[in-house]
Amino acid sequence: MAGAWLLGAETRATADERPRAVLMAVVQDDRTDEGAPGTPASLRELERLADTDGLTVAETLVQSRDRPDPATYLGSGKAGELAAAVERCAADVVIADGELSPGQARNLQDKVGVPVVDRTALILDIFAGHARTSEGRLQVELAQIAYQLPRLQGAGRSMSRVGGGRVVGGAGMGVRGPGEMRLEIQRRRLRRRAAGLREQVARLGRRRERMQWRRTRNRVPSVAITGYTNAGKSALLNRLSGADALTQDVLFATLDPTVRRVTAQELRFTLTDTVGFVRNLPHQLIEAFRSTLEEVARADLALHVVDASAADALSQISTVHEVLREIGAGQVPEMLVLNKIDVASPETVSALRRVYLDALQVSALTGAGINELRDALAGRLQEREAQRSAGTSGTPSPG
Structure with missing residues (x-):
């Protein structure tokens, strides 16, 4: 069920009814890239995100224009249509396929009468519901604070912002009123909380x-499983290691790193399952989860899992590569594996293989190709270890 953080304290939905959402998007005339806000692929993903957060999508409105309206995101006419759709569907929330400024969200909310949030808020709400470890919860709260701080101003609209007349102490016109002072107190409280959270996350990151470092010193190679959300990373971890990590057919089922040991061809190495990526992953989340995501940057090998049954698999691969570059993991050697070949069409798999000639094909569900993948991982790691040893032996000792 969508949390109060997303919907606000009150919704029309009862305890046994899923809240209803209306999706909206602006398709910019100069945006032709697949997966841009408002495109079919992006809207399909937004609907899946809403479903993951316990929402039922009642209707979707899309407007084509040069750029979003600076005041209301949608044009005035389309905003009126949105209000009518909310009333018609008895919707509890409106979700934008894109990022709303605080003013746009506030103005639209005035027009439609229900909370208006953007894609970032929706993803943050999902993360809040899926974080299981203390570190995961700390990171999500840190991301939520980063998102909330610039939006605090809207919370004080009903308060007086400017002191008027004479007040206690002899202050006159132009001083800060109770609303503005309350907002400043809220900002200071959130900033102090964020500073404390960052220190706790940093402490866990150092650990x-x-x-x-101990694994590196003991020569235990590491493989980080990465990829788009719901590509089957956790299921693959279970197949390769015999683990029982959580697997669900929802987006962002795994937020907290899971490390397992694997032995293949007499080589022992670690496998780390990491958070999945998504288009336009909120920068607040990337920053908050940076210490966790950097598991990939520190790995000897990145196992990039791709959902071969996804119609936009190539676009998903590009998204993952973009995020990896952003966290400093773009140079980590990669092994690309096409998962879900049991349900993928042969044509789609062939098209992916034409682009990624060395990609392996597996099914984490049926076990097809798992033994070959395990041996391939061991082979790549042994090659890296041999290269590292050769480089070390050729380096003069200090002094």
Whole structure:
């Protein structure tokens, strides 16, 4: 069920009824890239995100224009249509396929009468519901604060912002009123909380670095499983290692890293399952989860899992590569594996293989190709270890 953080304290939905959402988007005339806001692929993903957060999508409105309206995101006519759709569908929330400014969200909310949020808020709400470990919860709260801070101003619209007349202490016109002072107190409280959270996350990150250093010192190679959300990363981890990590057919089922040991061809190595990526992953989340995402940057090999049954698999691969570059993991050697070949069409798999000639084909569900993948991972890691040893032996000792 969507949390109060997303919908606000009150909704029309009862306890046994899923809240209803209306999706909206602006398709910019100069945006032709697949997966841009408002495109079919992006809207399909937004609907899946809403479903993952416990929402039922009642209707979708799309407007084509040069750029979003600076005041209301949609044009005035389309905003009127949105209000009518909300009333007609008895919707509880409106979700924009894109990022809304605080003013746009506030103005639209005035017009439609229900909370208006953007894609970022929806993803943050999902993360809040899926974080299981203390570190995961800390990181999500940190991301939520980063999102909320610039939006605090709207919360004080009903308060007086400017002190008028004479007030206690002799202050006159132009001083800060109770509304503005309350907002400043809220900002200071959130900033203090964020500083504390960052220190806790950094402390946990340092502990993870020490564990990684011990594995490196003991020559235990590491593989980080990465990929688009719902590509089957956790299911693949289970197949390769015999683990029992959580697997669900929802987006962002895994937020907290899971590390397992695997032995293949007499080589022992670690497998780390990491959070999945998505188009336009909120920068607040990338920053908050940076220490976790950097598990990939510190790995000897990135196992990039692709949902071969996805119609936009190539676009998903590009999204993952973009995020990896952003977190400094773009140079980590990669092994690309096409998962879900049991349900993927042969034509789609062939098209992907034409672009990625070395990609392996597996099914985490049926086990097809798993033994070959395990051996291939061991082979790549042994090659890296041999290269590292050769480089070390050729380096003069200090002094």
